Amino acid sequence: MALPAIFIVGVLFVYPFFLSLMNSFKVKDGWGWDHYKTVFELYTGDLLYTVWISVASLAILLVFGILLGGYLRFRHNGWIEFLFKIPLFIPFVVVGHAMRVLLAPNGTLNASLAALGVIDLQNPPSIAFSSAGIITALAWKNLSLALLLLMGAFRSIDQNFIDAARNIGANYLRILFTVMVPMAKGSIAVSAVLIFTSMMGSFSIPMMLGTTEGSQMAMVDLYYQIVYQNNYGAANAIGVISYLISMGAAMYYLRTVTKR
Amino acid sequence: MPHVHKMLKWLELAGMMMVALIFVFPFVWMFLTSFKSLQEVIQFPPQWLPETWLWENVVKAWDSGPFLTYFSNSVLVALSILILQFLTGVPAAYAFARYRFKGRNWLFGLSLIALMIPPQITFLPVFLELSQWKLINTLWALILPYSASAFGIFLLRQAFMQVPEEIVEAARLDQASEWQIMWNLMVPMARPVLVTFGLFSFIYHWNDYFWPLVMTNQELVRTLPIGIAMLKQSEGGVAWHIVMAGNLILVLPILLIFFLAQRQIIRAFVYSGVK
Numbered sequence: 001m002a003l004p005a006i007f008i009v010g011v012l013f014v015y016p017f018f019l020s021l022m023n024s025f026k027v028k029d030g031w032g033w034d035h036y037k038t039v040f041e042l043y044t045g046d047l048l049y050t051v052w053i054s055v056a057s058l059a060i061l062l063v064f065g066i067l068l069g070g071y072l073r074f075r076h077n078g079w080i081e082f083l084f085k086i087p088l089f090i091p092f093v094v095v096g097h098a099m100r101v102l103l104a105p106n107g108t109l110n111a112s113l114a115a116l117g118v119i120d121l122q123n124p125p126s127i128a129f130s131s132a133g134i135i136t137a138l139a140w141k142n143l144s145l146a147l148l149l150l151m152g153a154f155r156s157i158d159q160n161f162i163d164a165a166r167n168i169g170a171n172y173l174r175i176l177f178t179v180m181v182p183m184a185k186g187s188i189a190v191s192a193v194l195i196f197t198s199m200m201g202s203f204s205i206p207m208m209l210g211t212t213e214g215s216q217m218a219m220v221d222l223y224y225q226i227v228y229q230n231n232y233g234a235a236n237a238i239g240v241i242s243y244l245i246s247m248g249a250a251m252y253y254l255r256t257v258t259k260r
Numbered sequence: 261m262p263h264v265h266k267m268l269k270w271l272e273l274a275g276m277m278m279v280a281l282i283f284v285f286p287f288v289w290m291f292l293t294s295f296k297s298l299q300e301v302i303q304f305p306p307q308w309l310p311e312t313w314l315w316e317n318v319v320k321a322w323d324s325g326p327f328l329t330y331f332s333n334s335v336l337v338a339l340s341i342l343i344l345q346f347l348t349g350v351p352a353a354y355a356f357a358r359y360r361f362k363g364r365n366w367l368f369g370l371s372l373i374a375l376m377i378p379p380q381i382t383f384l385p386v387f388l389e390l391s392q393w394k395l396i397n398t399l400w401a402l403i404l405p406y407s408a409s410a411f412g413i414f415l416l417r418q419a420f421m422q423v424p425e426e427i428v429e430a431a432r433l434d435q436a437s438e439w440q441i442m443w444n445l446m447v448p449m450a451r452p453v454l455v456t457f458g459l460f461s462f463i464y465h466w467n468d469y470f471w472p473l474v475m476t477n478q479e480l481v482r483t484l485p486i487g488i489a490m491l492k493q494s495e496g497g498v499a500w501h502i503v504m505a506g507n508l509i510l511v512l513p514i515l516l517i518f519f520l521a522q523r524q525i526i527r528a529f530v531y532s533g534v535k
Contacts, residue, residue: 005352016385098286
């Protein structure tokens with residue numbers, strides 16, 4: 001029963017990945033670490049930057065997701081529940097452009113803050129075209145999926161546990177962080193792994209909201225290696241390293257799932 | 261005290277409105293930009309509402325290329341992927357959830373590994389593979405690589421694992437075959453998960469830009485996101501109002517499906533208990 005799916009996954013995902021792995025070691029006169037050496041010489045900073053951006057976006061996302069998911073577990077709000085699913089169907093390109101308009105030096109956010117007298121438009125701060133812009137957009141785009149997973153987990157918790165905590169005087173935040181979050185630990189871990197791996201592989205948003213100077217995210221480097229340098233070996237090496245970082249994050253979860 | 265209570269209520273409402281604004285901002289921006297003139301789009305300080313609603317921007321976007329072809333290609337690709345993913349994913353998830361066989365964990369691990377490979381990493385070997393099979397520039401190049409979904413197998417396995425063994429045993433006692441148990445018992449019980457997965461899959465492949473971009477270069481086999489990106493290039497400078505009108509055409513069908521199916525989504529995640 002599982003064979004057709006496994007066959008397709010094997011032929012079209014796993015086999016190409018191994019080809020990619022092999023190509024990352026292929027050099028002119030045989031095999032070697034040359035592409036990895038090139039990548040580490042050129043892109044160590046970028047790889048660390050990619051991890052940093054992904055971790056920071058994930059942290060912000062989880063804080064918002066847990067607080068909002070907890071709130072919606074306590075108080076059902078049909079409108080908010082509907083609205084928070086909107087980012088799911090907005091294409092990345094639209095998110096990128098909208099965030100540029102919102103967060104640019106002369107964008108909507110600064111114009112609104114200037115109207116309130118909070119900032120001076122002669123010297124406006126810019127969130128877009130910086131790490132903060134990428135983090136904001138990645139967190140926004142992935143918040144819906146995180147909320148769906150977290151709300152599913154919070155709603156699976158038996159109401160009796162929540163009532164018991166409430167009866168002994170625990171407030172909303174205490175119930176959330178000492179009862180609900182520990183009970184939903186598994187789902188929070190899944191959400192974190194899924195979203196972290198997708199952020200590690202993000203391309204459109206870093207391209208649109210990042211700067212042309214300074215550190216870049218790994219997929220942007222991969223794109224440049226293919227399109228401008230035609231260095232497929234180095235591109236494969238970047239891909240493999242990104243994948244191994246994502247896998248490292250997922251190892252704990254994979255072990256627990258396959259043990260069941 | 262009633263004053264404090266009332267104030268807290270207002271604060272809560274204001275907070276929720278802020279959250280709502282954050283969620284809808286890009287969508288509202290896209291919608292409003294679709295009906296503005298280019299002058300209004302680029303002016304500073306930004307103007308929220310269009311002076312005159314230019315409905316013809318949508319018509320201009322639609323007429324600026326073979327959009328009917330792009331649209332039907334998008335429908336065909338997204339629907340074919342969805343059907344194939346169900347046909348391959350349901351039996352796989354059922355086998356992983358209910359059977360004990362040698363190498364089960366290893367094979368399941370293998371499919372989960374695939375879940376975490378970004379398409380940018382594998383596109384080059386897949387491209388070479390498909391060009392050997394002479395499938396580049398055909399809709400098959402967009403459909404085949406996604407005909408099995410690791411995420412779908414994972415999500416359905418979780419749902420199938422929650423069906424009590426007693427129900428399955430009762431069906432077996434009634435002489436139901438494994439295929440009947442799977443399609444007539446398990447699948448209806450996992451409906452919210454199926455709907456949610458279907459929605460996720462459809463939206464992902466409907467909006468996908470990267471894969472059709474690298475696998476096709478002929479108009480006849482292009483999908484809507486590529487058509488919209490070409491729109492941006494064909495307008496010389498970036499005509500954001502037309503590009504966003506194109507994006508509106510892209511988003512409207514999935515918004516409609518979303519309206520119809522959104523009630524199932526949260527139920528699915530409660531039901532499947534992803535953990």
